[in-house]
Amino acid sequence: MKKWIFSITIVAVILLLSACGGDSDSSSKDDNSSQGDPDTTEETNDEGKSKAKGLQLLEDADAGNYLADGEGMTLYLFTKDEKGTSNCTDDCLENWPAFTGKDFEVPEGYDKDNFGTITREDTGKKQVTYKGYPLYYFVKDKEKGDVNGQGVKDVWYVANKTSIKDHFQDQSTSLKKGIDDVLASLEALNNTSEASANDVDKVNSKGKDLSESWEPIEKKVEKRDAEAYETIEESLYPLIDEAQKDKPDIEKVKKLTEETKRKLTEFQEKLGSSS
Known part of the structure; x- marks a missing residue:
């Protein structure tokens, strides 16, 4: 009788251990399966980041x-x-x-x-x-x-x-066009100085036009070539000031006009060769 009970006990223990072992295997499989999930999540995240980068x-x-x-x-x-x-x-x-x-x-x-x-x-x-x-x-x-x-x-x-x-405009083209505008203003000031030297209002007006044509490209010239900019301003700013005085010195205006035209033309040629 005792042997029978002992045998049953042994069998029960074996069955119990087998069941535990099966759970362990199943758990292991579940763990391995869950370890694969982050890869899927990462792919989703990566895809999300990729979408986030799109404009x-x-x-x-x-x-x-x-x-x-x-x-x-x-x-x-x-x-x-x-x-x-x-x-x-x-x-x-x-x-x-x-x-x-x-x-x-x-x-x-x-x-x-x-x-x-x-x-x-x-x-x-x-x-x-x-x-x-x-x-x-x-x-x-x-x-x-x-x-x-x-x-x-x-x-x-x-x-x-x-x-x-x-x-926006193409900056190189804009700068070249701007220089052309300044040169045209210089030419107009020079012609007025020749033909209407005693007409202060006309000379003042051309001096103002020169200033307004220079303003849009001033910073661009300085940024493009600081040395050339300094050279140009040495004659350009005194010219603008003189041309807008109550009694402009016409001879001084003519001299500064020619000097500034020469400097701007040199800069324009330099700009063209580097384009």
Whole structure:
């Protein structure tokens, strides 16, 4: 009787151990299966990140269609920039952070080849450009769809094809055209000095025209060639001042006009040879 009970006990123990072993195997399989889940999640996350990197084309009632990053944050252009160069630094850059996205897709209707990067001189970081012009965020935009930077100080605009067309020109062509305009103003001042030396109002008017034609390209000339800029201003600014006096010294005006024309022509030729 005791042997029978002992045998039953042994069998029960064996069955119990077998059951535990099966649970262990099953648990192990479940663990292995769950270890595969992160790979799936990672792929999903990676795909999500990839989508987040893609630029979007959003629409605003006033601003129209515009480019935004993967999270819907608006991208802007700064009209004081030049192709390949950011003129937004220090405090400006704090308010208008550079867009530095990588490996992003672009919306339908936009050519990926129109997007590139520059290396900022102040931070050494890469900044994304659209058709050569740097792209920025605006710190006052907090949510998707915010366009609080549109039209700020008449120099900040949402990034899109229209902004490029309406607010930018090819900078090299613009500078050459600007120099032509200044040379034309110099020629007009010279002709007035010859034909109407005693007509102060006419001389003053041509002096003002000269100043207004120089102003749009002054910073561009300085940025392009600081040495040439200094040479030009040595005669140009005294000429502008003299031509707008109540009693201009006509001989001085003529002399400074010829001197400035020579310097600007030399700069224009230098600019042409480096294009």
